[in-house]
Amino acid sequence: MIRSHVLVCGGTGCTSSGSQAILAKLEEELKLKGLEEEIKLVQTGCFGLCALGPIMIVYPEGTFYSQVTPEDVPEIVEEHLLKGRLVDRLVYNDTGDAKKDDVAPSLNDTTFYKKQKRVALRNCGVINPENIDEYIAMNGYFALAKVLGEMTPDDVIKVINDSGLRGRGGGGFPTGRKWSFAKASVSDKKYVVCNADEGDPGAFMDRSVLEGDPHALIEAMAIAAYAIGSDEGWVYVRAEYPIAVRRLQIAIEQAREYGLLGENIFGSGFNFDLHIRLGAGAFVCGEETALLTSIEGNRGEPRTRPPFPAVKGLWGKPTIVNNVETYANIAQIILNGAEWFSSMGTETSKGTKVFALGGKITNTGLVEIPMGTTLREVVEEIGGGVPNGKKFKAAQTGGPSGGCIPASLIDTPIDYDNLIKIGSMMGSGGLIVMDEDSCMVDIAKFFLEFTVDESCGKCAPCRIGTVRLLEILNKITDGNGEMEDLDKLEELANYIKSASLCGLGQTAPNPVISTLRYFRDEYIAHIVDKKCPAGVCKKLLSYEIVADKCKGCTLCSRVCPANAITGKVKEAHVIDKTKCVKCGACIEKCKFGAIIKK
């Protein structure tokens, strides 16, 4: 008789911090203590708090342990599972409240989870993604049964339309409308495609859904297929996501075995099957026309739209392309109704959005919040604020296609339209936090370097324009910038935006435009004063030793890799600026704070 479940995160984050070793050790210890009949081990998807992985949660108490090591496992088994005493030092508690009656605070009371609302991630960290029965236990495939048994394709599209669901992959196009276009297209064959080619640096929302709840995707794609009149689907997923791919494969096989994929599903006469196509890691393949070209076996390059995929898509047939997170909402909308979904969020953006929090933030990880939550709530409350007492400077949303939100706009409610208004975009949901040590020119350069690398080269504005943009940025960070470069940047950025073939080029200049808009003074400091205010751009920095503070301990001269520091013992040392490579090794070693960078 099972009395307790131990859930261990098997997402990519926790797997890389060692959760597999913990599972193995747990199994061993449970056997040793003769508890294997009483305690069930479950490997789940992502809990979201990746910064504190590996994560383990013990039910029925709901005790949340973080940063567990294999060495902690015998203690957890002996103390908690055998004797029922919490291992306090491992319990995650950010509420500041002491535990009551020997019960750790419930997960939903912690600051990290309190303001979250999990719809797309509802099963991540709750079920075993490799077991279809657990998905069914959480009402899995009941939405598909409802659709096939009680609803017409038009009913389905109406519900999705009424819910106000918009594409979670970047553009924010209304999902119901996309489906209705594909349904209206007349063809002997139609396709349903899932875009799981998550390419933004630092974004891992889709990966977590695939790893934690793959059946949610399968069910939603079957519903979409029924709605538009298709019988075949493709999931385009990055080959760099091995765990996600494996779990999806297992899920597809289990669904086929149960007859939830295949012919005559639920005896309704509806047929649907699903294939996986692995992407080779080109960022441009996240653009829908390039993605379809890649599925067809050709080089992943975009083409002009119209015709839109809903009219002419995969192999020339009407096709819908939706993102993983978009699909992850579908079954819940069908089961709970359009009104339930549209009751969450803002006027034009309904429901919730998953964000991958990264950068200079305490709780790196995955969060799902109702649309309209302010950036301040996300950064300061859920994210736990900026670490090391530094000040929040800006957040970048939308990855290389998005823009930055400066500290002055931190109270902006996050939704599609607000973000566009302030010069950023929702994008797929990467949210990178920057503090006072981040140089905004350098950030713009970072994202532009990425798009220069990833530009497919088909159209000239993107292929050539982004390189020229980057050259100007490099000139500025090298200290050779002139004021007229700022005008050139803006002019060129606008040309690239308006003339590029696909979304990649059309959005590539956004990081430059938005940093210019909010941090123009930093650009000017680089150009006029030849200084990098954040102290990042190496060519504009110089290191100096303050003679009064230097004790002549010689430590700095010994760590300097370029032999640029000279001086006698117990006398002030000097840095030879022509030799200095600005690596910062001396600053780290100096115990007297005698070395400064300017």
Add this chain to the structure above:
Amino acid sequence: MKSIEELKAIKAKMADKVAVRNTTGDTRIVVGMATCGIAAGARPVLNAFVEGVTAAGLADTVAVTQTGCIGICQYEPVVEVYTKDQEKVTYVKMTPDRAKEVIEKHIKGGEVVAEYTIGAAKI
């Protein structure tokens, strides 16, 4: 899968197996499982509670958990029952049979089984 009934059957079969992860914990049955408790036979008592709660279909609201030693080792196995609106009830010298009785009368019926409580024991 030919009908929604098949799907419902799987869900029903699984309900007991995942309920422990969703329990509201409105009622908590806490079994003392320190060395003294285990030596006095707390493990069969714990198992009897788990089985009884699951069999009664109450796993979604009643959480059966463990705790350490509360200091009255001579009265182990000690079981504490926390319900929403009642004061904590402490049962002493529990056995699997007594556990079944507590589930029937107290957990299901809301009536404390006074004769097994610490108040009835001669201290």
